[in-house]
Amino acid sequence: MGSSTTTTTLTECIPTIVASALLELDEGNVVAPLVTDVDFTGAGIIHQTPFIKKLTAETDDSLDAQALDSTTNLETSPSAATVGVHGSYVCLKDIANLGSVDDMAAVAGQLIGQSLVVRKDLDLVTLFTSFSTNQGSSTTANMAPADLYDAYGSLREYFAPLPYHLVLHPQQIWNSYGLIVLFDNSSDAIQSQGLGTVGEDFARYGYAGMVMGFNLWADANISLDTANGSGAAFSRGAIKNVRKRDLQIEIERDSVEVADKIVGNEIRGEAILRNLHGNEMQFPSFS
Amino acid sequence: MAKTDEVKTQTQEQEIKNLRAKIARLEAEKKPVMVNALDGIMSEIKKIKQKGKGSPDTINVVERHDHKNISLWTKWGKRIGPMHPDNAIQTLQRFAEIGIILSADRPTKAQLEAYKETAEYKDMIAKEQKRRAIKNESRKSGQMEKLTAEIAKLAGVSAAQINHILKPNEVGK
Numbered sequence: 360m361g362s363s364t365t366t367t368t369l370t371e372c373i374p375t376i377v378a379s380a381l382l383e384l385d386e387g388n389v390v391a392p393l394v395t396d397v398d399f400t401g402a403g404i405i406h407q408t409p410f411i412k413k414l415t416a417e418t419d420d421s422l423d424a425q426a427l428d429s430t431t432n433l434e435t436s437p438s439a440a441t442v443g444v445h446g447s448y449v450c451l452k453d454i455a456n457l458g459s460v461d462d463m464a465a466v467a468g469q470l471i472g473q474s475l476v477v478r479k480d481l482d483l484v485t486l487f488t489s490f491s492t493n494q495g496s497s498t499t500a501n502m503a504p505a506d507l508y509d510a511y512g513s514l515r516e517y518f519a520p521l522p523y524h525l526v527l528h529p530q531q532i533w534n535s536y537g538l539i540v541l542f543d544n545s546s547d548a549i550q551s552q553g554l555g556t557v558g559e560d561f562a563r564y565g566y567a568g569m570v571m572g573f574n575l576w577a578d579a580n581i582s583l584d585t586a587n588g589s590g591a592a593f594s595r596g597a598i599k600n601v602r603k604r605d606l607q608i609e610i611e612r613d614s615v616e617v618a619d620k621i622v623g624n625e626i627r628g629e630a631i632l633r634n635l636h637g638n639e640m641q642f643p644s645f646s
Numbered sequence: 647m648a649k650t651d652e653v654k655t656q657t658q659e660q661e662i663k664n665l666r667a668k669i670a671r672l673e674a675e676k677k678p679v680m681v682n683a684l685d686g687i688m689s690e691i692k693k694i695k696q697k698g699k700g701s702p703d704t705i706n707v708v709e710r711h712d713h714k715n716i717s718l719w720t721k722w723g724k725r726i727g728p729m730h731p732d733n734a735i736q737t738l739q740r741f742a743e744i745g746i747i748l749s750a751d752r753p754t755k756a757q758l759e760a761y762k763e764t765a766e767y768k769d770m771i772a773k774e775q776k777r778r779a780i781k782n783e784s785r786k787s788g789q790m791e792k793l794t795a796e797i798a799k800l801a802g803v804s805a806a807q808i809n810h811i812l813k814p815n816e817v818g819k
Binding site for chain 1: 711712713715722723724725726727728729730731732733736737739740741743744771774775777778780781782783784785786
């Protein structure tokens, strides 16, 4: 009965192997592809879109001249987006890079890109709160079917072109009081007998691409707590995303710091373009 | 001789007693003493690491912007934004057109409490509840019960009879 050689007896001889790092994940670029994209190269930092009011045709053989009118009201406020610099910067020390398993410059580049994508999406989703029409409410977390068709009706009333998008926080969709409840055949559902095709999609895939005329998107960048929770129902013209210069990554050697400075930045702005082509859908969290 | 032996024995017994008490005391103190000693070492190691730390092995990610996003607030504490300052100005104007005055200052708890006592707030909440009540009618809550009641009325039976589904052993009896 001699002693056995085990990992315990050889603890000091067994190394710890560091694998490739997993990066913390973030929400993707959800809203930018759904809104008006403006390429704003050239002079200026404020991109302004004026509105001209419509004319009224007359049934008369003596017509009144009508002035083209660019004065504003709730629907036709000129939309101005001021572009600004958004960037992330990593000072990557040589010793950190040389001592790591991964290529830390590549990791830094990926994290910089990720942070800028999140920044852009955050700037766009926070505009949802500045639509002047709110179909939801700060007083309830429960969505009703009418919230969706009221939003559709509101967009249609102001001639918002299709397709319509509905962007909500994931917890506003898949939750015991969220959108999914409207399609689960419960007493709060849109229909009380049978799931219906949208309910079937949720039951089968866990997801429905389209509900009540809206393409459905989940965006975890929307702030959701007991006080906040504003998604939006909108048409493409509701918001403009103005790009002065797209993402650019530069590396500069800093000998004194014994490091590489890795800088990513883009110059862009965003603004409400047609206020009435978007509806805020405010449903805060219960807890 | 016998007396001397007796004294000797008593002394030895006392000594054993004292030793046992000492062992018991040390046993009782043993664990905390060791933990505290370990804590001390760990804390010293931590201090050494903190004191001796330059910044050669850290990677700092710094976000940089040429502006600061601004939040606007309603009188009842709803947050609008945060957004680019120019967007905040446009939002301020847009909301003013529908009669809602926003502020760049977040209302304090006292201000919120005071506002909730105003007639303006109570009126707003009453309107909001009325609006939600209409919207909530679009839910199917209670529709099955209403349908059952209607059928029961037409059939001249009770709703309980309609809802009573026979078990297999009750069929035909």
